[in-house]
Amino acid sequence: MSLANHFELLGRDGDARTGLLTTAHGTVRTPAFMPVGTQGAMKGLQWQDVRDAGADIVLGNTYHLMLRPGAERIHELGGLQKFTRWGGPMLTDSGGFQVMSLAQLRKVKEQGVTFRSHIDGTAIELTPERAIEVQRLLGSDIAMQLDECVRLPAERGDIERAMQLSLRWAERSRRAFEGAPAANMLFGIVQGGDIPELRRTSACGLTGIGFHGYAIGGLAVGEPQATMLAMIEEAAPWLPMERPRYLMGVGTPHDLLEAVARGIDMFDCVMPTRNGRHGMAFTRFGQINLRNARHADDPRPLDEESSWPAARDYSRAYLHHLVRSGETLGAMLLSGINIAYYQSLMQAMRSAIAGGVFQEFRERTREGWARGDIASR
Incomplete structure (x- = not known):
């Protein structure tokens, strides 16, 4: 049985795409970056800040x-949107990656994965069916299948x-999702590590099952960027052109730029807020480490042309002082600056694709980052 398509492809420039994804809680402009609200909260920020920064969708x-x-x-x-008061589109992951990275004494079997909570040691079983049930209870607009993610490098x-287990779990997830509200979506996840033929097999298998959208998982888990990009190139051509493509857990601004060039529509990563809490700012000049002593007497803002007030109005010297003093305000300001930069980068990519000048934008952006890296040495 085919699934309704909630994605409208508006334009292409090479392999880069721009479109609209319609959910029950609003429309998502793609390419889109989803800030990560790990526990129903954006660390250091209010939801209004995230909205004002330009985010259409967040991840729980x-x-x-x-x-x-x-x-x-x-x-x-009342569901996650009401509980958090975000109120907009929200995607939830299946929990599989955190089980693999955080849980204690985990054991993977055909039925699912059993593990002990990292909070109190409680024994829990997570099956594909339970993962879908949990996400439906949360009320997310986009749910993800349960999969098994293997850290790289790993044996073939x-x-x-x-990968094969994840395909079988994908079939069970699809069946468990039947009966969900028509506006809700389920995405399958391409696995296969760093082995091209396994990525192709996974992508074709998922397409045969049929999903509202398709994610590429199991990347940014220890492999070089070149490997990650090569695996995108292997998987993307086998995914339906008319469905959204989501690269999970990625990444740096450079990762986003290069992945969009290869046909990816959606991203998520904790990096903007995590790096902000550690004194790092993302800007059009590249990444700036505010912990460095060179900023102590610098009256310049991070970017005088930024539309985000904190990036435009506070001096680097003041941000340096906050970071070195361990003031919570420093982490808050830098987290907001980073979220806003990521959203402005996505908006600029959407405009460049729509205008047919994405390649020029890509080169100009990379040159700006490179000049900033040289200037900061």
């Missing part, structure tokens, strides 16, 4: 929310086993 972490405060509790309180046998 199923693993964390199912453990605390619990999916059933959130459902009783381990990668192939996890």
